[in-house]
Amino acid sequence: MKLEAVISEVLQKIVPTEDERAFVRELMGELEEIAREKAEELGIDVKPYFVGSLAKDTYLAGDHDVDLFLAFPLDTPLEEVREKGLELGKEIGKTLGEYEIAYAEHPYVRAKYRGGVKVDLVPCYDVRDWKDVRTAVDRSILHTKWVNENINGKNNEVRLLKRFLKGIAAYGSEIYVRGFSGYLSEILVIKYGSFAEVLEKADFILRQKVIDPAGWLKREPEIAMKTVKREVEEDKPLVVIDPPVDPPRRNVAANLSWEKYGRFYFKADEFLRRPSLEFFFPTGKTGGDYLAELRRKGTHLITLLFDVPEMVDDLLFPQLERSARGFEKALSREGFGVFGWNAGRYGAEKAFIMLEIDRIDRPRVKIHPGPEFFTERGRDFYRKNERVWLVGKRLYAEKRVKENIIDVIRELLEKNQVALGKNLRETIRAAEMLVDYVPRSLENEAYLFLSREKDGLKQ
Amino acid sequence: MKLEAVISEVLQKIVPTEDERAFVRELMGELEEIAREKAEELGIDVKPYFVGSLAKDTYLAGDHDVDLFLAFPLDTPLEEVREKGLELGKEIGKTLGEYEIAYAEHPYVRAKYRGGVKVDLVPCYDVRDWKDVRTAVDRSILHTKWVNENINGKNNEVRLLKRFLKGIAAYGSEIYVRGFSGYLSEILVIKYGSFAEVLEKADFILRQKVIDPAGWLKREPEIAMKTVKREVEEDKPLVVIDPPVDPPRRNVAANLSWEKYGRFYFKADEFLRRPSLEFFFPTGKTGGDYLAELRRKGTHLITLLFDVPEMVDDLLFPQLERSARGFEKALSREGFGVFGWNAGRYGAEKAFIMLEIDRIDRPRVKIHPGPEFFTERGRDFYRKNERVWLVGKRLYAEKRVKENIIDVIRELLEKNQVALGKNLRETIRAAEMLVDYVPRSLENEAYLFLSREKDGLKQ
Numbered sequence: 001m002k003l004e005a006v007i008s009e010v011l012q013k014i015v016p017t018e019d020e021r022a023f024v025r026e027l028m029g030e031l032e033e034i035a036r037e038k039a040e041e042l043g044i045d046v047k048p049y050f051v052g053s054l055a056k057d058t059y060l061a062g063d064h065d066v067d068l069f070l071a072f073p074l075d076t077p078l079e080e081v082r083e084k085g086l087e088l089g090k091e092i093g094k095t096l097g098e099y100e101i102a103y104a105e106h107p108y109v110r111a112k113y114r115g116g117v118k119v120d121l122v123p124c125y126d127v128r129d130w131k132d133v134r135t136a137v138d139r140s141i142l143h144t145k146w147v148n149e150n151i152n153g154k155n156n157e158v159r160l161l162k163r164f165l166k167g168i169a170a171y172g173s174e175i176y177v178r179g180f181s182g183y184l185s186e187i188l189v190i191k192y193g194s195f196a197e198v199l200e201k202a203d204f205i206l207r208q209k210v211i212d213p214a215g216w217l218k219r220e221p222e223i224a225m226k227t228v229k230r231e232v233e234e235d236k237p238l239v240v241i242d243p244p245v246d247p248p249r250r251n252v253a254a255n256l257s258w259e260k261y262g263r264f265y266f267k268a269d270e271f272l273r274r275p276s277l278e279f280f281f282p283t284g285k286t287g288g289d290y291l292a293e294l295r296r297k298g299t300h301l302i303t304l305l306f307d308v309p310e311m312v313d314d315l316l317f318p319q320l321e322r323s324a325r326g327f328e329k330a331l332s333r334e335g336f337g338v339f340g341w342n343a344g345r346y347g348a349e350k351a352f353i354m355l356e357i358d359r360i361d362r363p364r365v366k367i368h369p370g371p372e373f374f375t376e377r378g379r380d381f382y383r384k385n386e387r388v389w390l391v392g393k394r395l396y397a398e399k400r401v402k403e404n405i406i407d408v409i410r411e412l413l414e415k416n417q418v419a420l421g422k423n424l425r426e427t428i429r430a431a432e433m434l435v436d437y438v439p440r441s442l443e444n445e446a447y448l449f450l451s452r453e454k455d456g457l458k459q
Numbered sequence: 460m461k462l463e464a465v466i467s468e469v470l471q472k473i474v475p476t477e478d479e480r481a482f483v484r485e486l487m488g489e490l491e492e493i494a495r496e497k498a499e500e501l502g503i504d505v506k507p508y509f510v511g512s513l514a515k516d517t518y519l520a521g522d523h524d525v526d527l528f529l530a531f532p533l534d535t536p537l538e539e540v541r542e543k544g545l546e547l548g549k550e551i552g553k554t555l556g557e558y559e560i561a562y563a564e565h566p567y568v569r570a571k572y573r574g575g576v577k578v579d580l581v582p583c584y585d586v587r588d589w590k591d592v593r594t595a596v597d598r599s600i601l602h603t604k605w606v607n608e609n610i611n612g613k614n615n616e617v618r619l620l621k622r623f624l625k626g627i628a629a630y631g632s633e634i635y636v637r638g639f640s641g642y643l644s645e646i647l648v649i650k651y652g653s654f655a656e657v658l659e660k661a662d663f664i665l666r667q668k669v670i671d672p673a674g675w676l677k678r679e680p681e682i683a684m685k686t687v688k689r690e691v692e693e694d695k696p697l698v699v700i701d702p703p704v705d706p707p708r709r710n711v712a713a714n715l716s717w718e719k720y721g722r723f724y725f726k727a728d729e730f731l732r733r734p735s736l737e738f739f740f741p742t743g744k745t746g747g748d749y750l751a752e753l754r755r756k757g758t759h760l761i762t763l764l765f766d767v768p769e770m771v772d773d774l775l776f777p778q779l780e781r782s783a784r785g786f787e788k789a790l791s792r793e794g795f796g797v798f799g800w801n802a803g804r805y806g807a808e809k810a811f812i813m814l815e816i817d818r819i820d821r822p823r824v825k826i827h828p829g830p831e832f833f834t835e836r837g838r839d840f841y842r843k844n845e846r847v848w849l850v851g852k853r854l855y856a857e858k859r860v861k862e863n864i865i866d867v868i869r870e871l872l873e874k875n876q877v878a879l880g881k882n883l884r885e886t887i888r889a890a891e892m893l894v895d896y897v898p899r900s901l902e903n904e905a906y907l908f909l910s911r912e913k914d915g916l917k918q
Contacts, residue, residue: 266841337822374665386917389914390722392717392718393696393721455848457841
């Protein structure tokens with residue numbers, strides 16, 4: 001299939017139709033109306049703003065998540081913005097139907113409207129300029145404005161790039177994804193002109209390293225260079241100086257990981273060589289037998305199942321990751337080879353951590369390294385241990401240890417020797433542990449993990 | 460038992476009796492006579508010198524190894540010393556009975572006399588002074604002279620120290636022992652006055668670090684300090700500036716290892732706390748069941764048996780050590796935990812290497828780390844491998860590997876991936892490999908190794 005043909009077929013699927021646009025316009029009108037009414041009823045002085053992909057006309061067909069910002073005058077005290085903003089959000093939420101409180105820097109209301117459209121009602125300041133910005137969300141207003149002023153009709157190119165990034169699993173700036181954000185995709189298209197150009201420049205962009213669409217390096221060289229230096233030192237794959245943010249201290253790509261850029265890097269090249277719809281709309285991962293994978297590899301699978309407190313994914317997933325890495329590190333220290341880990345939700349109230357390891361049992365003794373022999377601690381070590389020997393100036397001793405990995409994990413948890421997510425410490429300590437076996441509903445997850453279909457670049 | 464009582468009992472065993480002294484005097488007289496005669500017969504101008512513990516009267520009762528040096532005038536060309544020295548040695552050897560050629564810096568004759576006394580006949584120069592020294596052995600003449608001038612009647616204190624060091628397995632300067640030499644023992648007694656003083660100062664000596672009996676640091680500060688600096692940088696446990704050697708460039712303790720000093724360190728302390736004959740004359744290691752040790756520890760024993768070319772221990776042992784360390788390193792790289800190694804002769808023409816490892820089998824796949832993804836090599840790695848993924852900017856792939864350790868070792872040897880002693884490469888490649896089993900005559904060796912009775916400080 002030719003590139004143009006693929007692109008035109010994808011566009012048919014992702015560009016909203018006139019009907020859909022009309023629906024969105026109507027939706028936004030209604031929401032704005034409701035917000036104004038409720039603000040007036042409560043006597044709160046706010047201006048409703050739409051931000052995000054709906055406001056920028058870069059949303060994908062069928063994806064109508066609304067970001068409605070409730071902007072307070074600049075002279076409102078922060079505490080009032082927080083309180084009144086939440087109060088107003090709740091009132092609007094009630095009118096729309098169901099809602100819940102979500103937490104970012106400040107709490108906000110997440111409502112559902114017209115049987116499914118997600119509406120985030122976020123209090124903020126009515127900023128005109130970077131100098132006015134007081135909370136993290138205020139920037140969104142400036143971003144929306146900048147994109148609309150610079151996109152120059154390339155909205156569908158952004159849609160293509162976003163859909164491509166979703167298809168290859170490199171989209172999303174959530175802390176547990178660390179992929180390309182919508183705003184970053186928009187900047188890339190604005191800077192390089194089209195979807196295809198961005199893909200063709202996957203290598204160039206990485207080598208160039210710095211993207212500075214607003215020319216900050218000329219306008220404010222000192223601060224901008226400091227930002228570049230800091231981000232390069234932190235070994236970020238890209239440094240994209242936020243165009244409407246002055247002083248230029250912010251890297252739009254600060255959360256982009258090397259792994260996600262790497263996916264983009266290889267998939268961009270593959271797509272340009274052999275264009276296909278598959279990149280945008282991957283057919284479901286092929287299922288397989290996780291037990292056959294274990295036999296093929298000769299490895300073992302430990303699965304921990306545990307209750308989780310009520311938490312949004314933004315909070316839960318980083319803690320699951322931290323805990324899984326904690327197990328990886330602690331078990332490696334104990335002499336088990338950890339091939340990989342995987343974690344996620346299991347049903348509504350539980351989560352799982354899977355660890356692929358090289359064996360179930362280890363020897364009954366471990367070599368315990370001690371201090372240098374001619375120190376106080378060395379003489380102590382010599383006195384306290386049996387079977388002591390020297391390698392160079394360092395003492396070693398034999399230490400009796402638990403053999404079986406389940407006993408090892410129990411002991412590590414009891415002795416508090418696994419770094420765990422802070423809200424998961426208690427519940428992981430009470431986890432159920434399964435060896436080379438998972439419940440039916442996790443079988444596919446286990447297969448995708450063990451076969452590396454889940455996080456791999458290539459099978 | 461009191462210290463004095465132990466010492467006096469040990470002295471009874473190690474100080475030669477008057478009869479023995481008479482025998483030694485007679486022996487030396489005869490040997491000198493024979494050497495003179497043969498030199499005259501062959502028309503070679505040499506002076507026979509006795510060096511070593513017999514000449515210094517620091518030999519242990521029953522230990523009559525003779526070092527007879529054949530000293531040539533200083534103006535003799537080196538080639539002539541080599542050739543004529545060997546010729547003369549052979550002639551003397553013939554007169555004494557059986558002899559063989561041994562190899563150090565130069566070849567020399569090792570003869571047996573009077574049914575068992577070992578006599579080394581070593582060509583050298585007739586040196587008066589360090590400036591005359593031309594070959595490594597020439598120094599021995601100076602050492603013998605210096606000790607005799609300074610020992611001041613402490614000969615039995617040296618005997619005690621030497622016997623103690625033998626008892627705790629810390630004696631011998633051979634490259635595969637790296638313990639205390641006889642000369643170093645003599646210097647320590649001369650410096651600190653007695654056997655007990657040397658033991659009491661085990662910690663002090665290490666902290667002091669530098670021993671300079673001839674005051675070179677004052678007489679030749681620049682060169683002596685350079686020697687100290689060099690040896691400290693090489694992390695030697697002690698720096699003993701060779702007293703009769705000018706310029707002072709030589710550390711008498713250059714070959715002393717931390718492990719052997721460590722044995723001395725702990726055993727000296729234990730002996731002073733609870734003096735006993737056992738330190739000087741250890742009762743034979745207790746035997747035990749090596750299979751029971753393997754079960755207790757949950758580890759495994761791989762034994763390689765192979766032919767060895769005719770080689771003296773001084774050459775063979777370092778090569779066995781190098782080969783064993785080679786296996787340790789290569790197997791660790793392959794994911795096997797190596798708890799320790801052991802090597803030695805097995806019968807007259809074979810040698811063994813034992814490796815204690817944590818398991819016999821590993822998984823069928825290995826995680827193969829690749830280069831950074833955005834490089835030429837990275838793109839290559841991506842193309843060539845299946846199941847590729849990223850961790851940070853680095854690519855990884857799954858690699859099929861041999862599971863069983865014997866197959867792994869065979870493959871490592873075939874691919875030349877084990878560092879081996881240079882004369883053992885071929886023969887180790889054809890080694891017989893045994894798993895958790897050794898021939899009857901190695902059973903005790905295996906037990907001593909696995910139980911750490913062999914190289915341990917403490918059981």
